Amino acid sequence: MSADVPGVDSNVTAGRRPILSVSDLCVTFTTSAGPARAVRGVTFDVYPGESVAIVGESGSGKSVTMMALLGMVANADISGSATYRGSELIGMEVSRLRHIRGSKVAMIFQDPMTSLNPVLTIGRQMSLVMQAHQPDLSKKAARTRAIELLDQVAISQAARRCDSYPHELSGGMRQRVMIAMAISNNPEVLIADEPTTALDVTVQAQIMELLGDLRRDHHLAMVLITHDLGVVAGAADRVAVMYAGRIVEQGAVGPLFADPGHPYTRGLLDCLPRLDERHEIRASIAGVPASPMSLPPGCPFAPRCSYVESRCSESEPFLERHHETLSACFVLAGDGLAAAAVDG
Amino acid sequence: MTAIAVPAARIRRRRPAWLRGPSLIGLISLGVWALVAVTIPLWTPNDPLAPVAGRLLGPSVKHWMGTDALGRDVLTRTLWGARISIPVAVTVIISAVLIGTIIGAAAGFLGGWVDAVLMRLVDITMAFPPILLAMAITASLGPGIRNALIAMVLVWWPIYARLLRAQVVAVRQREYIDSAVAIGASRWLILRRYVLPMSYTPVLVNATMDFGQVVLLTASLSFIGLGARPPSPEWGAMITEGATNFYQWWIAASPGIAILLVVLACNFVGDALRDSFDVKEVTR
């Protein structure tokens, strides 16, 4: 799937090849209790400069997908393909993969409290990341660049902060440091794994704003992993919704929010607080997320789905066109008529 | 990033770590040594104290580990050595645990200045390098295996006192103990019902490790000349004899290997027990 993906802005992608291309990626953990199928055939592309959000509950496989393509998943069988500018990442030796990690494809993580080494200064940790990919970089030059980067992510007194230890910084500042570190080698793709989840609400907005600015300034492609559709709206061009190791719906942000073609996406949207509603209680999707250890036959969402029909538990639906998105649902997608009927 | 967390819970039941691998070998080895210590008089190949062949003979088919300076069979003497080291270590550990339990429980329950005094005594005793204190005490009491034993008990009890006191304090802070006290349970009852059952595993883990260390220290004291004296077939004393006949390597070989085997076995078992029960070792 590439050209006919709904929602891929032809202005952005015209005549260009995806920078990151994942196809039919499967990750199965071997545990003592049996195989855990964390990712089951995920396919998507990321084009230069584009921002793609991967949304899903924890355990849906969204982080594992991204970790797997950077070769950071241990004790697992990985199949399928993931290419960066045409070179296959799955199965690549770590020694080669290392030159892509942090250099071409950088990643920032959820918890800035634990993502930094407590016994090394900020500057030292940033220098290590730079020197990993630019061995000729002198200590002094690395430090100068680190200060510059800290300045760029709007950390005041950057020169002084350079010699600080992580525990001397607030959570938001640490995440800024992480971001500075991630962009220090001018990557082309930035993977942001729940970058704001561990932060205060006010700080969350600042960090998202910073990421947006950097993306524009550096022409970065971004993959935003989040469980919160609310974060997605302003930050992503396209959205892929994951459930039980699969993409169950994808499309451009606008259509997907306006007219979701999968009950799970609808459920996620219902969970969002709305400005036009006064009551405080938010809806949540009933039931528990499907376990990768024991998936039900048929559609894994069926046990929690309010649109469920008998065919849902017979076979698993694949992505099909639903208006302007692709959706893996027998009931809402495919013929499209049922969806309209239920919607009404 | 909890997505990658894979359930670690094991579904299949396996034998506990201390009944597998090196630990099992260690347990069997300790069992064999105990058996030797008990039964050696019944099947001893030679007299451990009387010359049975020429002096300083190398290993041969008849005398597997050779003979010593007096023509005694080294292997026989090594096997008889278990009759000294193992009972001594058992006695030291049991006495240390008993004394430690009493003092630790007293400190924990009585609190106040009794606690303060006893625990400072523990701190100071544990501030000494064990061998130096044991040497000083043995030297004061007079050389000999009995006094070495007493010295080792005096060196070792603080470990268990500290351990027991910690358990008592932990138990006392639990709410259900408050209610037990409220309904009139005596300290003795609390000790028996709550503290001692909780203390079994940490005491067991420490005692297993310490057993090897006591065997080692017994041999060390004898090697120095403060413990068992010749002609006793004590392992440390035998190694001293081996040191005087330096070029006849076989005299020291068997007792050395015997110590190594026992201590290694204790370390194997102790390691596995510690890992199974996740117990913190009281180091000294």
Added chain:
Amino acid sequence: MKRYLAIRVAVMPLLLFGIASIVFVVSRLTPADPLVSIVGERNLTNPQIVAAARARWGLNDSVPVQYAKYMKNLVKGDLGTSFTTRRPVLHDLLDRLPATLELTFVALLIGVVFGVGLGVLAARNRNRLIDHVARFVALIGSSLPAFWAGLLVLYIFYARLGWLPGPGRIDPRSVAPGHITGFYTVDSLLHGDWSMFVQSVKHLILPASVLGWGVVGIVTRLVRASLLDEFSMEYVRVARAMGLRERTVVNTHALRNALLPTITIVGFLFAFLLTGAVLTETVFSWPGVGSYAVEASRKLDYPAIIGVTILGGFAFLITNLITDIAYAVADPRIRLS
């Protein structure tokens, strides 16, 4: 932090007082008559000699008076006079201390270097053959009787192979380098005597290895466990995701943190080595405090035994204090609080 250290320093004299008191009590436990070792068995029946000796060594006073005298002398740094060498115990100890310290430092170095090395090797190859072998080698070290291991390596490397010199700090016919620090390796270098340096290093190899091997197991186990802990930390994953070399991830990131708990046991290690030094020195005829202690114990030389024991306790206290400071300096979270 500063306050904590100040308190630690302030209680030192109290602990030292406790140590000295315990040693005094221990020394008076004796049913044996120390006179035996002073005047010899034959003269015990001679009342004149006995009385003179008792007066000279203060054995006529009551126990509390003896205690008071002993404490007073102790404060002045007077540990009494050795029965056997007839010199002040303090002088004996100071003469012999450098030999022990040199041996112990080198052993500590060997123990920590090999322990950390094996620990890293084991952690990086967790549950593989290398892991098991590394841990077994380390465990053997903690299970070997040092005095026996000493005889063993002497037999192999000195008697059989002739690769390394025999017992002692230097060859029997050599003359010790002029006294500056008392460490032969350092002194020979300071005198520019290269061959003496080589000689003293060669003499150090066997005893220090035997002694150091005893702590390798402790260090290996600790480093392995704490490295494995660190490997599961988020920052290690981040460092890998940023494309750092595995070597940098282990050595610069994880090991820095994993070594913090190791620092906390350096004092304990030092004590362990002191314990081992007593026996190692005896086997290697190393003229240090350990062999002095053994000779004193054999001859029931009480002032000497007491002196050594106090020194041992004192060394323990000092190393514990140093450990606390080292830990605080190494961990910025503590240093800066």
